[in-house]
Amino acid sequence: MILSASGWRKVFCNSGEEQDSSPEIGSANSLISQVAADTFFDYLVDKTKQDFPVIAIGTDTRPTGKLIANAMIRALINKNAIIQFLGITAAPEIMAYSKKLDGFIYISASHNPIGHNGMKFGINDGGVLTASENAILTKEFLKKLNDEKYLEKLTEECNNCPTSKLNSVYNNCESSKYNAIKTYSDFMNETISDTSNIIEQNKFFSLIDDYSSQNKIGIVCDFNGSARTASIDKEFFTKHNINFYSINSKPGEIVHEIIPEAENLVYVAKEMERLHSENHHDVVLGYMPDCDGDRGNIVYWDEKQNKSIILKAKEVFSLSVLAELTFSLWKNKNNESFKQAVGVNCPTSMRINEIAEKLGAKIFRAEVGEANVVNLSREIRNSGYTVRILGEGSNGGTITYPSSVRDPLNTLFAILKLLILRDNNGLFNIWCDKLNIKYNGSFTLSDVLLTIPCYTTTGVSENRAILKIKQTNHSILKRNFQKNFEEAWKKNPIIKKYGFTAWECVITNGTKETRNVKDFSLSEKGGLKIIFYKGDNNPVAFIWMRGSGTEPVFRVMCDVKGNEIEEEKELLEFETMLLQKSDI
Numbered sequence: 001m002i003l004s005a006s007g008w009r010k011v012f013c014n015s016g017e018e019q020d021s022s023p024e025i026g027s028a029n030s031l032i033s034q035v036a037a038d039t040f041f042d043y044l045v046d047k048t049k050q051d052f053p054v055i056a057i058g059t060d061t062r063p064t065g066k067l068i069a070n071a072m073i074r075a076l077i078n079k080n081a082i083i084q085f086l087g088i089t090a091a092p093e094i095m096a097y098s099k100k101l102d103g104f105i106y107i108s109a110s111h112n113p114i115g116h117n118g119m120k121f122g123i124n125d126g127g128v129l130t131a132s133e134n135a136i137l138t139k140e141f142l143k144k145l146n147d148e149k150y151l152e153k154l155t156e157e158c159n160n161c162p163t164s165k166l167n168s169v170y171n172n173c174e175s176s177k178y179n180a181i182k183t184y185s186d187f188m189n190e191t192i193s194d195t196s197n198i199i200e201q202n203k204f205f206s207l208i209d210d211y212s213s214q215n216k217i218g219i220v221c222d223f224n225g226s227a228r229t230a231s232i233d234k235e236f237f238t239k240h241n242i243n244f245y246s247i248n249s250k251p252g253e254i255v256h257e258i259i260p261e262a263e264n265l266v267y268v269a270k271e272m273e274r275l276h277s278e279n280h281h282d283v284v285l286g287y288m289p290d291c292d293g294d295r296g297n298i299v300y301w302d303e304k305q306n307k308s309i310i311l312k313a314k315e316v317f318s319l320s321v322l323a324e325l326t327f328s329l330w331k332n333k334n335n336e337s338f339k340q341a342v343g344v345n346c347p348t349s350m351r352i353n354e355i356a357e358k359l360g361a362k363i364f365r366a367e368v369g370e371a372n373v374v375n376l377s378r379e380i381r382n383s384g385y386t387v388r389i390l391g392e393g394s395n396g397g398t399i400t401y402p403s404s405v406r407d408p409l410n411t412l413f414a415i416l417k418l419l420i421l422r423d424n425n426g427l428f429n430i431w432c433d434k435l436n437i438k439y440n441g442s443f444t445l446s447d448v449l450l451t452i453p454c455y456t457t458t459g460v461s462e463n464r465a466i467l468k469i470k471q472t473n474h475s476i477l478k479r480n481f482q483k484n485f486e487e488a489w490k491k492n493p494i495i496k497k498y499g500f501t502a503w504e505c506v507i508t509n510g511t512k513e514t515r516n517v518k519d520f521s522l523s524e525k526g527g528l529k530i531i532f533y534k535g536d537n538n539p540v541a542f543i544w545m546r547g548s549g550t551e552p553v554f555r556v557m558c559d560v561k562g563n564e565i566e567e568e569k570e571l572l573e574f575e576t577m578l579l580q581k582s583d584i
Contacts, residue, residue, distance in 0.1 A: 009118030058089035090293030127404030225253035296408025348393030480582035
């Protein structure tokens with residue numbers, strides 16, 4: 001079982017097969033679930049000083065979710081916790097709702113295959129536990145798993161859980177879910193409009209509503225049976241005069257692979273083309289969430305080519321950053337003390353630096369992991385910056401403050417704001433002014449994309465981005481890599497071929513980024529990046545590596561300025577070759 005801050009995950013299906021869609025989890029996995037819930041309860045009592053904390057529990061739509069939830073509910077009943085069971089719920093929904101409670105347990109394995117499952121834990125700050133807090137929980141969890149007397153006692157208590165109390169939790173599910181939906185919808189109003197003031201929210205959404213009532217806009221979603229099938233998506237769009245279309249909208253109707261990358265976005269792209277063939281020319285955007293509904297990548301309608309185009313994850317994040325930074329400038333145009341920043345993970349493309357620089361914002365980088373980026377952004381805010389937008393740009397995940405989790409609705413509305421707020425002081429106009437581009441007031445999303453800096457970046461789900469590494473001590477691996485890299489720098493022809501004149505090692509551990517590192521092994525299990533320069537201060541490419549915290553793989557990637565497909569390919573092969581040579 002992988003026990004990272006991003007989530008505890010394993011194959012929960014009783015067969016042990018990761019593609020098995022059976023709901024059965026077996027007695028061992030039931031007990032693991034009960035120990036996890038019992039441990040989190042004790043942690044929450046210590047943290048909140050509440051004897052009977054209020055805990056929300058919810059699941060995504062994986063087949064094993066119901067039995068894991070049942071096991072955890074039994075354990076919490078025996079602790080006399082106050083339980084609000086939401087049933088199927090999207091991750092952003094339960095996290096928004098938890099702000100009113102003491103904590104939450106979310107049962108999900110995000111984008112992992114269907115036989116996987118797991119848990120995410122959080123208190124009432126709207127996000128998952130930090131890495132340091134998760135470490136405390138993990139230590140106690142492992143300690144309890146090695147106490148046979150405790151396990152026997154817990155098993156007996158859970159087996160004898162009073163039926164009346166169990167039924168009471170399930171009977172209250174509908175009202176708990178209603179409250180969660182209402183809270184989440186209100187929170188989305190605040191997040192999208194960037195204000196908690198109801199009057200200001202209404203003013204903002206009136207701009208959206210007026211435009212969409214005069215100019216037909218349609219959104220199509222391939223739910224793929226995800227948790228978002230039971231959330232606010234349809235109602236939220238339609239109340240703002242935006243037409244909503246969907247496929248695979250039955251909860252648990254998981255008809256293809258879960259990860260929302262290009263190979264799985266073809267289904268929503270085809271649906272957009274089908275709708276246009278039937279004269280639904282209002283459809284401009286499509287999306288597909290992962291199973292827990294916190295991540296969703298985008299397809300758009302290209303009016304020039306008259307077809308749907310799948311956006312790469314990095315392009316999605318770039319659009320979101322461009323939209324939210326210009327939106328903040330639009331709102332704070334007369335505030336001289338206003339200074340913006342963006343929090344991203346280490347492998348996020350350098351195109352974000354170019355966008356931020358043009359808009360007067362500063363980039364801060366953390367180690368891979370949503371919790372790391374969220375906590376880094378909190379630190380940046382405490383130092384006086386406005387951090388409206390943050391996220392793991394390497395996989396397209398967009399987090400919009402005050403949310404602490406990715407949300408496809410925020411991503412979609414960021415793009416919609418770019419398209420809708422389009423007067424002489426509109427968002428795209430602000431961006432064009434910074435680029436010294438003439439703006440004529442008429443544009444499409446295709447036009448916006450043409451203005452974004454061009455980079456060639458490895459996709460996170462590509463086979464070549466995932467390596468199997470035998471060496472479990474990553475400090476040793478990276479020390480070996482340093483030796484091989486420094487030798488290759490002097491004599492490998494690829495360095496001369498692409499005109500690199502200097503390099504810099506950058507490492508990220510948690511929320512800390514360290515530059516000009518002389519000892520690669522100091523990154524340990526964190527991120528390691530080599531930036532290549534032409535001239536003194538002209539970064540033109542980087543290679544990056546890190547062992548996954550949620551899967552037994554080693555991830556690598558490359559980012560190159562410009563449309564340089566061959567250079568990106570050769571640099572990634574160069575990195576892979578050196579890593580394989582170092583894996584001893």
